[in-house]
Every structure is written in C-alpha cells, then in structure tokens.
Amino acid sequence: MEDRRQRMQAYRRARRKFACVVYMVTIAWMVLALLQWLLVSLISDITVVFKNYYWISVIFFALAMVMVTLFIFFEKIRFIIGLNWLIAVLIVEFVIIGTFALVARTLWQDLLMWFFICVLLVLLFVLLGSIIPHDLTLDVVILFVMAFIFLIVTVFFVMMHILIEMPYSFVVFQIFISIIVLLFVMYHAQTINGGRFAEMRLNDHLLASLILFHDFIIIFLLTFYAQIVYRIASKAAKTTESPLEGNWVQADNGDVYMEYSGEDSGSSAVGGGNSPEGNSPGGNPELSPA
Known part of the structure; x- marks a missing residue:
C-alpha cells in the first residue's frame, strides 16, 4: 500500500513537471512567432517581399503541415534526442513563415492586440480544461460530433460571405471555428495535465507543445480578417493622435x-x-x- 502511494506521488510530480515543460515550450513558440511577426509588420522591405511573393508563405506552410503529420505518425522521430527538437523548431518556424503573407498586410497595432487576445483565450481555456471536473477525454466522440455540426454551419456562412456577401457572415464563421478549437484546447489540456481517462505520455512534451501551438495558430489566423478589414486598434490609435505638436x-x-x-x-x-x-x-x- 505504501509502495503504491509513493508511486502515485512520483507519477503526479512527473506529470506536473511534464505539464510545466509543455506550457513553457508553447509560450516560447508564441514569443518566437510574435517577434518575427513584428519584424515583418514593421520593416517595410520585408513587408513588400511577402506582399509580392505570397507563394513563399504558401510553400512553407505546406511544408510545415507535411512535417507535423510525419512528426505525429512516426513516433520514433519524436524520441530521438536532438532530431526531435530540430524537427519541432523547423515545424514552428515554417508555420510562422507561412503566416508572413498575411502579417505583411496588417498593422502592428492590430497584430499585437489580436495576438494577446488569442493568447488569453488559449490560456483561459487551458485553465478551464484543467479545473473542470468533467472528463472531456471520455466524450471525445461528442466533441467530434459537435465539431462536425459546427463545420456544417461554418461552411454555410462562409459560402454566404463569398457568394452573397452577407454582412457579418464571416464573423459567424470565425466564432464557430473558434469555439471548436477552444473546446479541443480544453481536451488537450486535460490530456496534458493527466488524471483523466486519456493522457499524453510523459516523454511527448514536444508533440503536446506543437498541438497547443497549432491550436493558437488556428485561432490567430481567423483574426486576420478583422486585422486587415476592420483595423480596430490602428484606427483607435490614429484617432487619439494629436494633430499638432507643441x-x-x-x-x-x-x-x-x-x-x-x-x-x-x-x-x-x-x-x-x-x-x-x-x-x-x-x-x-x-x-x-x-
């Protein structure tokens, strides 16, 4: 009995350490992305390049999706020390470069505002997933059913936006996709923190951090419509500027x-x-x- 209790305590310590490493690495990916996005947004020479040659971003994003697929399905790659970190960094970097074509078309004020909103949303739903007593890992089928229903709704509204130009239809599309992603953020948080029906392995911290980072990327990508079309933060900054200095x-x-x-x-x-x-x-x- 005592031996079992000690093993349980050791497991909980290892699980907490695993969760801390995952969240710290995920935050590091986000900071790395923010720094590069600001460079693209602020340096006009880089901005012009990715405005004119958007296909560079398309190529890098496609490569990132191929690499992350291989990283998920070929487990041996994830556990080769050095190679796993190299591939993880390349995946993150390729995803970041893949967004440069969109970042080049926004302003840094809107970029910062929506970045922090997305980070707060991810952190909030990670916290919610960690503290709620309900085990979402037992209801993964329900999550997929909800995701499928929401997918139908989003396809409908995005077609209304493209073909009929229905007002705010794209905003509805964004909201439903964001809800789906945030539900899976809660699910992923439970698999990372442990103590649920399904758990991530304690040596799979890179995969866990990549999953959370891609959850964040999906939500952040959806904000580019508001960043480029509405420009809430940049317009507010212009209205508060003084017309004369003195x-x-x-x-x-x-x-x-x-x-x-x-x-x-x-x-x-x-x-x-x-x-x-x-x-x-x-x-x-x-x-x-x-």
Missing part, C-alpha cells in the same frame, strides 16, 4: 498661441486676433499667435 499658451492680452519646440516654429505661426500675422507678441520668437 504647447498651447495664453498671452496677457487674451490671445492663445502655440509654442513650438522646433527651430523653424515661426514659419508655421498662425495669426491671432489682436496681433499681426506671423509676429510673436512681446518679441518672443517662440510664440506664434493661434
């Missing part, structure tokens, strides 16, 4: 002036009601009437 000050005679910090501030002066246009009151060259 400090508004009031002279003794009641006129309001703009005090510029530039050297040629006098050339952009706007005349006030009680002073000659282009001349500063009181002989101060830094004050120009507004």
Whole structure:
C-alpha cells in the first residue's frame, strides 16, 4: 500500500513537471512567432517581399503541415534526442513563415492586440480544461460530433460571405471555428495535465507543445480578417493622435498661441486676433499667435 502511494506521488510530480515543460515550450513558440511577426509588420522591405511573393508563405506552410503529420505518425522521430527538437523548431518556424503573407498586410497595432487576445483565450481555456471536473477525454466522440455540426454551419456562412456577401457572415464563421478549437484546447489540456481517462505520455512534451501551438495558430489566423478589414486598434490609435505638436499658451492680452519646440516654429505661426500675422507678441520668437 505504501509502495503504491509513493508511486502515485512520483507519477503526479512527473506529470506536473511534464505539464510545466509543455506550457513553457508553447509560450516560447508564441514569443518566437510574435517577434518575427513584428519584424515583418514593421520593416517595410520585408513587408513588400511577402506582399509580392505570397507563394513563399504558401510553400512553407505546406511544408510545415507535411512535417507535423510525419512528426505525429512516426513516433520514433519524436524520441530521438536532438532530431526531435530540430524537427519541432523547423515545424514552428515554417508555420510562422507561412503566416508572413498575411502579417505583411496588417498593422502592428492590430497584430499585437489580436495576438494577446488569442493568447488569453488559449490560456483561459487551458485553465478551464484543467479545473473542470468533467472528463472531456471520455466524450471525445461528442466533441467530434459537435465539431462536425459546427463545420456544417461554418461552411454555410462562409459560402454566404463569398457568394452573397452577407454582412457579418464571416464573423459567424470565425466564432464557430473558434469555439471548436477552444473546446479541443480544453481536451488537450486535460490530456496534458493527466488524471483523466486519456493522457499524453510523459516523454511527448514536444508533440503536446506543437498541438497547443497549432491550436493558437488556428485561432490567430481567423483574426486576420478583422486585422486587415476592420483595423480596430490602428484606427483607435490614429484617432487619439494629436494633430499638432507643441504647447498651447495664453498671452496677457487674451490671445492663445502655440509654442513650438522646433527651430523653424515661426514659419508655421498662425495669426491671432489682436496681433499681426506671423509676429510673436512681446518679441518672443517662440510664440506664434493661434
């Protein structure tokens, strides 16, 4: 009895360590992706390349899907130290490059906003999957049935969007796909954390991290429609920008002036009601009437 209890405690410690490694590696993949996406979004030379040569992203994304399929079905590859890490890094990198054609068409403000929204959604549903008492690994058939029904709904709405241009039909498509993915995020979290009917093996941390990363990628890919079409964050940033740079000050005679910090501030002066246009009151060259 004591021996069984010790084995159970050792297993729980190993499972917690496994889960921590998986989540840390997944976060590392996300950070790696964010850094490269920001480079593509901010550096115009790279942006132009992937705008004009989008097929580069298509090739890399296709290669990533082939590699991840081989990584899943050929188990021996996953357990060869060194080779497994190399393949995992290549898969992640190819997926990231595969998204560059879309990233090049968005702005960094929208990219950041939707990135953190997607990360928070994934983390939230990982947490939900970890704490809910219901064992989703026992109901995997129900999950697939729900996914199939949602797939029918999404195909309908995406066709309405493409052929009829029904308003917000693509948003409905995004929502239903996101729900499917987030349900599987909860399922994957339970298989990673253990203590359920189905569990991932303790030495399969790379596969687990790749699965979670691809869950995140699916959700993030869906946001590019909002990033490119609606541009919520970038439009909000533009509306909050000040049209003029400088400090508004009031002279003794009641006129309001703009005090510029530039050297040629006098050339952009706007005349006030009680002073000659282009001349500063009181002989101060830094004050120009507004």
